[in-house]
Amino acid sequence: HRSQSDLAPVKLAVSLLDKVGLRDSAGEVIALCTQVKTYVEPLQATLEYHHDGYAAAMASGDSGQALINTLLNCIGSFFAGSNLQRMRDRFADAIKLSAERKQLNYMLQAQQVQHSVSKLIGAGEELNYSSEGRNILASNSSVVRSFHYQTAYVSFMFRSYDDMVENIEKYFALQENTWGILFLAHAVHAFHTGLISFWVARKSKEQRWYQRGNQSKLALRRWAESSQWTFENKWYLLEAEESFCNDDFDAAKSYYEKAILSAKDHKFVHEEALAYELAAHFYLELGEVDKALEYFMLAHERYHEWGANGKCNSLFKFVEDFMKERAGQSSTIAPENVDSGPASKLPLH
Numbered sequence: 001h002r003s004q005s006d007l008a009p010v011k012l013a014v015s016l017l018d019k020v021g022l023r024d025s026a027g028e029v030i031a032l033c034t035q036v037k038t039y040v041e042p043l044q045a046t047l048e049y050h051h052d053g054y055a056a057a058m059a060s061g062d063s064g065q066a067l068i069n070t071l072l073n074c075i076g077s078f079f080a081g082s083n084l085q086r087m088r089d090r091f092a093d094a095i096k097l098s099a100e101r102k103q104l105n106y107m108l109q110a111q112q113v114q115h116s117v118s119k120l121i122g123a124g125e126e127l128n129y130s131s132e133g134r135n136i137l138a139s140n141s142s143v144v145r146s147f148h149y150q151t152a153y154v155s156f157m158f159r160s161y162d163d164m165v166e167n168i169e170k171y172f173a174l175q176e177n178t179w180g181i182l183f184l185a186h187a188v189h190a191f192h193t194g195l196i197s198f199w200v201a202r203k204s205k206e207q208r209w210y211q212r213g214n215q216s217k218l219a220l221r222r223w224a225e226s227s228q229w230t231f232e233n234k235w236y237l238l239e240a241e242e243s244f245c246n247d248d249f250d251a252a253k254s255y256y257e258k259a260i261l262s263a264k265d266h267k268f269v270h271e272e273a274l275a276y277e278l279a280a281h282f283y284l285e286l287g288e289v290d291k292a293l294e295y296f297m298l299a300h301e302r303y304h305e306w307g308a309n310g311k312c313n314s315l316f317k318f319v320e321d322f323m324k325e326r327a328g329q330s331s332t333i334a335p336e337n338v339d340s341g342p343a344s345k346l347p348l349h
Helices: 004-019 023-037 049-059 063-079 084-100 104-121 131-139 141-157 161-173 178-182 184-204 207-226 228-245 249-265 269-286 289-306 309-327
Strands: none
Touching: 023 049, 023 063, 023 178, 049 063, 063 084, 063 104, 063 184, 084 104, 104 131, 104 141, 104 309, 131 141, 141 161, 141 184, 161 184, 178 184, 184 207, 184 228, 207 228, 228 249, 228 269, 249 269, 269 289, 289 309
16 A cells, blocks of 8 residues: 655655766666556656656666666556557567567567557467577566466456466466565556456356455555545446445446546546446346447447457457347348447447
């Protein structure tokens, strides 16, 4: 749990860089301090500090820390919901820089996130690792953990339940590095693994999954006290999913609406889309089909705005298949690629 008072050491560290002549360490200090700031200040604004970290590292000749600032900025921007087409290009540049610096661990983790971006866009080719990359995946637990998280995340986003469960089990089996809790990824992982856990809890009825989801919810609630801007919508969505698990449908409805509104107010279009989609599945489960279809349409619009055309096509197919089954006959609507237009293509009638 971090608060404004927790930023005092961060501000002190930055202010001392010039005073004690430690500019050689500026890139590293700014990188770590920026990650801590993400737990207190609005995420989109905080990431700008990584540009300062990059500049300071390059000025001192520390290309390694320049690379770290670049990667943290890219990954943070993905978490913040930046346009996916631009993110794909930014990750391509970061991967090229990692290869030039022979930083294979960083390169592999950047490739994993870029692969998730490509899948969401709808252009996701399978990753092909070099022999060195395969060796790292076989031996470096941090890289392996990142791989299983990204794979589980993509499976969750495309509603591929079995693959999601297989990879999230492997993710939980690997211990996080102690210093990892300083980084924004720690919170984002908690958010997505919490959502995954509540889904698995509903299907499997296993208490351990409910407990994992609850732990994530409590963590996000604490972080929301430090940064309402960045974490409130995530906490609300976990509350909604937990209420769904508990058959507390009135509470779930309230929290889904709060999650949607908070994501919209704080400019997380990708999480607004996700909140609409999960709420739609909730309403479908309740038999409130018209409400579900309305929310699927709104989710489709927000995913399209994010640039997630692959996800839009997947959502289109889900709704089309549902409508075919509901009508008991073949749909007359032909599938269309979402590049030609947003949610008006959804077969809602």
